[in-house]
Amino acid sequence: MSSAKVAKPGKPGGENLVFQRGGFTVRKFWCAFFVFWPIVAIIYSLISSLVPSLGWWFPGPSVTELGQRIDNLFYLILYIVTAVFIGTQIAMGYVLWRASHSKDERAWFSHGSHSLEVIWSVVPSVILLFLALYQMDVWALFRVQAYFPKEARDAPIAEVTARQFEWRIRYPAPGKKLQLKPQPDDLYDVNDLHAPINRAVMIQLRSEDVQHSFFLPHLRVKQDAIPGQIIPIWFKAEKQGIFELTCAELCGWGHYKMRAQLTAEREVEFEAYLKKLQADQNYDGHATPSAVAKKDE
Amino acid sequence: MSAAGVAQEHGHADEHAQGAHGHHEQSFIQKYVFSTDHKMIGKQFLFTTLLMLMLGGALALGVRWQLAFPWTSMPIFGPLFANAGGQISPEFYTMLFTMHATVMIFLVIIPVLAGAFGNFLIPLMIGADDMAFPVLNMLSYWFMIPAIFCFGMSFYFGGAASGWTSYAVLADLRAAAPGSGSAQTMWLMGVTFVGVSSMMGSVNYMTTIINMRAPGMTLFRMPLTIWAMLITAILQAFALPVLTAAGFMQLFDRLAFGGWLEGIHTVFFIPAGLVVNNTDPTVGGGQPLLWQHLFWFYSHPAVYIMLLPAMGMTSDMLACMCRKPIFGYKPMVYSMSAIAGLGFIVWGHHMFTSGMNPALGMTFMVSTVMIALPSAVKVFNWIGTIWGGRLQFNTVTLHCVGFVSMFIVGGLSGIFMAAVPVDIYIHDTYIIVAHFHYVVFGTTMFGVFGAIQFWFPKMFGRKMNETVGKWHFLLTYIGFNGAFFPMHMLGIAGFPRRYADPYVHPYLEHLLPLNQFITISAMIMGFAQFLLLGNFLISIFRGEKTGRNPWNANGLEWAAPSPPGHGNFDVPPVCFRGPYEYSNPNRADQDFWMQTDPTRPPKNPPEDPAHGHS
Numbered sequence: 001m002s003s004a005k006v007a008k009p010g011k012p013g014g015e016n017l018v019f020q021r022g023g024f025t026v027r028k029f030w031c032a033f034f035v036f037w038p039i040v041a042i043i044y045s046l047i048s049s050l051v052p053s054l055g056w057w058f059p060g061p062s063v064t065e066l067g068q069r070i071d072n073l074f075y076l077i078l079y080i081v082t083a084v085f086i087g088t089q090i091a092m093g094y095v096l097w098r099a100s101h102s103k104d105e106r107a108w109f110s111h112g113s114h115s116l117e118v119i120w121s122v123v124p125s126v127i128l129l130f131l132a133l134y135q136m137d138v139w140a141l142f143r144v145q146a147y148f149p150k151e152a153r154d155a156p157i158a159e160v161t162a163r164q165f166e167w168r169i170r171y172p173a174p175g176k177k178l179q180l181k182p183q184p185d186d187l188y189d190v191n192d193l194h195a196p197i198n199r200a201v202m203i204q205l206r207s208e209d210v211q212h213s214f215f216l217p218h219l220r221v222k223q224d225a226i227p228g229q230i231i232p233i234w235f236k237a238e239k240q241g242i243f244e245l246t247c248a249e250l251c252g253w254g255h256y257k258m259r260a261q262l263t264a265e266r267e268v269e270f271e272a273y274l275k276k277l278q279a280d281q282n283y284d285g286h287a288t289p290s291a292v293a294k295k296d297e
Numbered sequence: 298m299s300a301a302g303v304a305q306e307h308g309h310a311d312e313h314a315q316g317a318h319g320h321h322e323q324s325f326i327q328k329y330v331f332s333t334d335h336k337m338i339g340k341q342f343l344f345t346t347l348l349m350l351m352l353g354g355a356l357a358l359g360v361r362w363q364l365a366f367p368w369t370s371m372p373i374f375g376p377l378f379a380n381a382g383g384q385i386s387p388e389f390y391t392m393l394f395t396m397h398a399t400v401m402i403f404l405v406i407i408p409v410l411a412g413a414f415g416n417f418l419i420p421l422m423i424g425a426d427d428m429a430f431p432v433l434n435m436l437s438y439w440f441m442i443p444a445i446f447c448f449g450m451s452f453y454f455g456g457a458a459s460g461w462t463s464y465a466v467l468a469d470l471r472a473a474a475p476g477s478g479s480a481q482t483m484w485l486m487g488v489t490f491v492g493v494s495s496m497m498g499s500v501n502y503m504t505t506i507i508n509m510r511a512p513g514m515t516l517f518r519m520p521l522t523i524w525a526m527l528i529t530a531i532l533q534a535f536a537l538p539v540l541t542a543a544g545f546m547q548l549f550d551r552l553a554f555g556g557w558l559e560g561i562h563t564v565f566f567i568p569a570g571l572v573v574n575n576t577d578p579t580v581g582g583g584q585p586l587l588w589q590h591l592f593w594f595y596s597h598p599a600v601y602i603m604l605l606p607a608m609g610m611t612s613d614m615l616a617c618m619c620r621k622p623i624f625g626y627k628p629m630v631y632s633m634s635a636i637a638g639l640g641f642i643v644w645g646h647h648m649f650t651s652g653m654n655p656a657l658g659m660t661f662m663v664s665t666v667m668i669a670l671p672s673a674v675k676v677f678n679w680i681g682t683i684w685g686g687r688l689q690f691n692t693v694t695l696h697c698v699g700f701v702s703m704f705i706v707g708g709l710s711g712i713f714m715a716a717v718p719v720d721i722y723i724h725d726t727y728i729i730v731a732h733f734h735y736v737v738f739g740t741t742m743f744g745v746f747g748a749i750q751f752w753f754p755k756m757f758g759r760k761m762n763e764t765v766g767k768w769h770f771l772l773t774y775i776g777f778n779g780a781f782f783p784m785h786m787l788g789i790a791g792f793p794r795r796y797a798d799p800y801v802h803p804y805l806e807h808l809l810p811l812n813q814f815i816t817i818s819a820m821i822m823g824f825a826q827f828l829l830l831g832n833f834l835i836s837i838f839r840g841e842k843t844g845r846n847p848w849n850a851n852g853l854e855w856a857a858p859s860p861p862g863h864g865n866f867d868v869p870p871v872c873f874r875g876p877y878e879y880s881n882p883n884r885a886d887q888d889f890w891m892q893t894d895p896t897r898p899p900k901n902p903p904e905d906p907a908h909g910h911s
């Protein structure tokens with residue numbers, strides 16, 4: 001006799017809700033349902049990561065070495081997390097199946113297990129602590145100024161000022177160093193940051209109005225621009241190209257359209273670009289720009 | 298005397314209870330409007346939050362529409378809300394996601410857990426006749442009304458539009474954005490009122506749980522729901538004052554007097570020399586990061602305020618549906634306490650890229666990964682609870698299993714974010730959106746949906762329809778995963794949050810079809826909520842009648858009549874054992890053993906769950 005039959009309090013409404021166990025098919029269906037969705041999730045994730053042409057994964061491999069190290073950390077966590085996900089979902093499917101199909105009259109009367117609790121507290125905490133400590137040096141390299149490459153620290157190439165809704169860029173005149181205060185011979189551009197490749201470069205990030213965030217997805221660089229603060233960031237692009245620069249911190253209605261770009265180019269091209277900026281800036285409307293450039297040299 | 302006998306006796310007392318308590322000379326207003334009865338207040342909270350859930354959902358669908366079909370007129374709501382041509386303008390879009398989050402967090406999740414279930418369940422589960430301070434309790438509901446009014450006024454002024462995080466300086470300077478004028482002021486007042494309401498609630502909950510437990514209800518005989526409510530109330534009491542203070546600071550920063558008082562305001566968060574939209578440069582000396590610290594000092598604990606009660610309720614429901622004691626009762630209590638404690642020292646993980654001292658990033662990373670530990674322990678214990686149980690798939694079970702399954706996803710994605718270097722890339726992308734929807738919607742809301750089904754018989758003396766309930770679960774679950782799982786991929790692809798039109802950026806153009814899929818899933822999920830609402834409302838009047846203890850559960854609340862009259866219990870309850878004595882072999886005749894049941898086992902003394910393991 002099942003325990004179910006005994007315990008009917010005989011209330012108005014009679015039928016007790018607990019013992020509607022559902023038919024065999026119903027139980028099978030729900031077990032399958034709860035196992036099915038993690039399988040879909042895994043397949044979907046596999047497809048996303050293995051078929052880059054779909055564009056459901058990183059926007060290409062990182063253009064910087066530091067970015068690749070960030071990606072590697074991401075993958076390390078991904079592997080651990082996937083194992084835990086699969087493990088817990090299998091455990092879940094298994095206990096669900098067993099519990100819903102058990103022929104026993106009664107559930108297993110157990111208040112838990114001390115040793116299991118110890119195991120499943122200690123093992124994850126070791127893994128988690130390892131994960132945290134393992135990340136430290138990448139973070140230090142990215143953000144702690146003392147760990148920046150010396151060539152970057154010594155000579156910031158530009159100051160980037162975010163404002164609603166554009167990026168203003170200020171370079172020192174060729175051969176000069178970037179000063180905190182704008183200089184008369186500084187060079188300006190908007191929404192197009194140029195930087196030489198294969199050299200660690202530092203940028204001074206500022207905001208003129210509200211908060212913004214300097215986001216270079218292809219370089220895995222992100223740093224908020226905080227009004228009233230100057231924040232140094234560095235990167236070393238290893239590939240030539242034009243990479244999107246976007247804003248990643250809500251800064252008002254036009255947040256989405258703070259579209260700009262990073263032009264990563266060879267050192268000579270970068271120098272030529274600065275020269276051209278200088279020439280354009282010195283152009284007085286009479287001489288031809290190229291003549292001005294000549295005069296400057 | 299067997300429990301069946303007790304129940305039988307109660308059966309007769311039922312009508313008595315109704316007769317004696319139901320017909321106090323209470324006017325309609327006293328009974329249904331300005332009620333001081335915790336059950337009525339809980340129901341008021343429940344109705345209000347369900348209504349707000351639908352509103353918040355509509356706002357979300359507006360956001361989703363724009364992301365899937367940018368700049369096209371939205372059906373139904375388009376002509377209603379948006380400006381010319383039914384298009385969602387960028388200003389309007391910013392407002393939509395701000396108000397969506399605001400409504401969902403401050404008017405749905407927080408009040409449905411503490412307000413609705415906290416109110417309804419605490420006195421019943423600990424065997425009290427009401428809350429310690431009934432009038433304060435009533436006020437805590439009525440302070441929600443000015444809050445809703447203020448948010449409504451915020452809409453009227455165009456809607457606050459600086460995100461639910463209301464970051465300074467965007468939210469601080471009136472000229473900074475269209476939504477930063479009076480709409481933002483009303484928003485801040487609304488949040489303050491919600492805070493006052495929550496504070497009244499938490500003082501009440503702490504006092505009630507500590508002082509008003511029935512004889513025999515020791516701390517370690519309390520159901521996990523009560524533990525969760527207690528811990529939540531403590532969290533609330535310590536964290537909320539900081540948000541309230543920060544809110545007032547922002548309000549003072551925003552003062553805009555005219556005449557001879559012009560220019561009088563504080564500059565807590567405003568640095569000097571900012572020029573927004575061609576206004577005069579600000580005079581200042583304030584620090585925008587201060588706002589972020591204060592805000593997250595509250596709002597990280599708040600995310601647990603949005604979760605712990607659901608964890609407690611799910612534990613109780615799951616044990617009952619598995620006919621099995623909760624696995625590791627004390628570890629469950631300790632892990633909730635650990636989550637609450639650690640919850641106070643992890644706020645900086647929302648600020649890894651903010652520009653705060655990088656050394657802080659490292660410490661916050663360590664504390665944040667450590668908070669994943671108690672979360673993991675809880676998951677293992679839930680799975681352990683199902684292990685060896687006698688399970689049946691009713692709507693409540695489905696929601697509980699959904700809860701655990703979704704929490705696994707949300708907890709695991711948290712680890713990516715906790716790792717500072719990885720967070721550099723994924724911060725403020727859609728992977729964050731995926732993460733918190735898995736925890737706040739996937740976890741908490743499934744817990745709440747389950748809890749509605751589970752305690753409905755106690756609230757209204759009737760049960761909700763199972764078939765509709767299962768359809769609601771099925772559609773919500775499929776819609777939910779369809780909507781939020783792909784968001785992880787969006788995040789990895791670098792898709793930023795809060796963009797009115799992400800497709801102006803070439804590297805995001807190809808993500809439009811995926812977003813359309815997400816939006817369609819979200820619509821399925823949204824429309825499924827009408828099933829819940831309909832089932833809920835119709836069952837109040839038409840649902841099958843149930844007795845005191847339709848689930849054969851153990852808690853004290855099931856010893857009271859359904860619905861309980863004024864004063865709750867017809868027989869003052871005494872607690873004899875812990876709440877999870879399901880399938881105890883000492884009880885041969887039934888597989889549950891109510892906490893109020895005085896029966897002793899034939900020979901052995903009843904086993905105390907507090908000492909049953911460990």
Ligand code: HEM
Nearest residue numbers: 600604646647669672708711712714715724725733736737
């Ligand atoms: C396993 C434990 C968890 C960890 C390690 C974790 C970690 C994090 C981190 C690091 C962030 C910030 C990400 C960023 O903005 O870059 C975050 C965001 C968030 N988390 Fe969690 N989390 C956990 C569990 C939860 C839970 C249980 C909830 C709620 C019930 C929650 C709700 C949120 C919310 C709402 C946000 C986003 C806030 C916003 O920016 O609007 N998290 N989480």
Ligand SMILES: [Cu+2]
Nearest residue numbers: 247249251255
């Ligand atoms: Cu922005």
Ligand SMILES: [Cu+2]
Nearest residue numbers: 597600644647
């Ligand atoms: Cu947090």
